[in-house]
Amino acid sequence: MKSFPSLYFTNFFLVGGTGLLTTYLALYLGQHDISTFWIGLLTSCYYLGLLLGSKLGYHLIKSAGHIRAFSASTAVVTACVASHGVSDNIYFWLVLRFVVGLGMMCNYMVLESWLNEQAAPEQRGRVFSFYMLTSYLGMVAGQFALSNFPELGYAPLFLICIALSFGIVPISITRRIHPKPLKPIQVSLLGFFKTIPQSLTAVCFAGVINGSFYGLAPTFASQAGLSAQEIAMYMSITIFAGLLAQWPMGIISDKIRRSILLRTNALMIGLISLALFLLPTQTPLSYWLTFSFGLFAFTLYPLSSALANSRVDDEHRVGVSSALLVAFGAGACVGSTGLAQIMSYFGPHALYASFTLLTACMYCALTYINARQKAEKPAASDYVAATSDITSSPLAATLDPRIEEKTAQEQMLVVDEHIINTGIFSDEPEATLEGEAKDKE
Numbered sequence: 001m002k003s004f005p006s007l008y009f010t011n012f013f014l015v016g017g018t019g020l021l022t023t024y025l026a027l028y029l030g031q032h033d034i035s036t037f038w039i040g041l042l043t044s045c046y047y048l049g050l051l052l053g054s055k056l057g058y059h060l061i062k063s064a065g066h067i068r069a070f071s072a073s074t075a076v077v078t079a080c081v082a083s084h085g086v087s088d089n090i091y092f093w094l095v096l097r098f099v100v101g102l103g104m105m106c107n108y109m110v111l112e113s114w115l116n117e118q119a120a121p122e123q124r125g126r127v128f129s130f131y132m133l134t135s136y137l138g139m140v141a142g143q144f145a146l147s148n149f150p151e152l153g154y155a156p157l158f159l160i161c162i163a164l165s166f167g168i169v170p171i172s173i174t175r176r177i178h179p180k181p182l183k184p185i186q187v188s189l190l191g192f193f194k195t196i197p198q199s200l201t202a203v204c205f206a207g208v209i210n211g212s213f214y215g216l217a218p219t220f221a222s223q224a225g226l227s228a229q230e231i232a233m234y235m236s237i238t239i240f241a242g243l244l245a246q247w248p249m250g251i252i253s254d255k256i257r258r259s260i261l262l263r264t265n266a267l268m269i270g271l272i273s274l275a276l277f278l279l280p281t282q283t284p285l286s287y288w289l290t291f292s293f294g295l296f297a298f299t300l301y302p303l304s305s306a307l308a309n310s311r312v313d314d315e316h317r318v319g320v321s322s323a324l325l326v327a328f329g330a331g332a333c334v335g336s337t338g339l340a341q342i343m344s345y346f347g348p349h350a351l352y353a354s355f356t357l358l359t360a361c362m363y364c365a366l367t368y369i370n371a372r373q374k375a376e377k378p379a380a381s382d383y384v385a386a387t388s389d390i391t392s393s394p395l396a397a398t399l400d401p402r403i404e405e406k407t408a409q410e411q412m413l414v415v416d417e418h419i420i421n422t423g424i425f426s427d428e429p430e431a432t433l434e435g436e437a438k439d440k441e
Helices: 007-031 035-065 066-083 089-117 119-144 155-172 189-193 195-224 230-252 257-276 282-295 299-311 313-346 350-371 407-412 417-422 431-439
Strands: none
Touching: 007 035, 007 066, 007 089, 007 119, 007 155, 007 195, 007 230, 035 066, 035 089, 035 195, 035 299, 035 313, 066 089, 066 155, 089 119, 119 155, 119 230, 189 195, 189 313, 189 417, 195 230, 195 257, 195 282, 195 299, 195 313, 230 257, 230 282, 230 299, 257 282, 257 350, 299 313, 299 350
16 A cells, blocks of 8 residues: 555545635635526536546547646646636636546546556555545545635635646656556446446436535535635535445445435435425534435445446446446536526525435335346445545546456556557656666666
8 A cells, every 4th residue: 555655645636626626616606696507507517528538538648648648637627727717707617617527537547547557456445445535535625725715716726726736746756667558448328227227327316416516515505604614614524424424334235235225315315405405504503414415415326336236247347337437427417507507596495405306206216116126135345435526537447346356457458569568658767767777688
């Protein structure tokens, strides 16, 4: 584990900066009386960029190498963040959010392929866990940082640029051996829907709920009367609850069928959302309610993934994980805009009213599908902690400890002896020095 601190620190700064940006933009636009619809559309553009960024990431990494691809993508993301301070044109901001999504997906692919290839088989589970942990801690740190800027001027943008710039440093000076080139992972949603309909249905609803929460909860809290510091605390508490819930939910899911837990989570999210909709927004009460919301909402994705993995063999697990990620992103992309429009018509509390209705639909859909399927046989290794947002790429599946090392390598790597021998992808100083030493020998 001592071999990867540079990649973990890089991930921490990246996720912290982009998480802070999402909340800042929602609050800034709300402060300037911009319609909630546009705030939701910004969030949708970001998720659309994440969904489409995989293809760009493969080509960029293949042509330039991991470090160069990462540096270029992060530079573009940093420029986009700074550009928010140049113009307040909402159409320009939509383009910026889309480009940020493209760049961040490329960055996630660089980190995950690097971690996967160079982690020993017995380390992959711990490497994956630490990677998810740094993502959660980065999101929480980003929200806490916003509490120091109640005026919501340009200072948070500067802080985001600083965080992203710091993220480039550890990976740029790492002495790790450069990874091999990648090959695309094929994803077939329709094909997998016949095998794992419950999981794909649940994760699509999870995308709508979690994606809308990140993009619209700051607007809800602001319009409900919370200050900037209280909003930052509100968001941090929810995300931290999701982190705390991962391991207990893993233990519970080893003893109770995941299909039952998914319906239970849907029911609990619905009841908590109903309480947030009906009860007055008093700070202590809202903190407790949103903490409870995070416990159940942010374990939907890992529960869906565990259920899916209990129904497929090892060779299909990379494709299944990628399909779940695409379904989550599609739900977040469509749901953020839809729920934003509802909020603009019916007010901020309509966000949690919508969550209540969505979870009722989710419960009914899962119950119907479960009645038509055989019960799964859960295993202790099926549940793996996951983040509550898309802070990973389809390549995260190859880090998954449920997947055998051989299968992961076959799915991820292209072995091209000519490319490797000619050193096209070797932008590490150590590789050059090592080659010179061999020539002398």
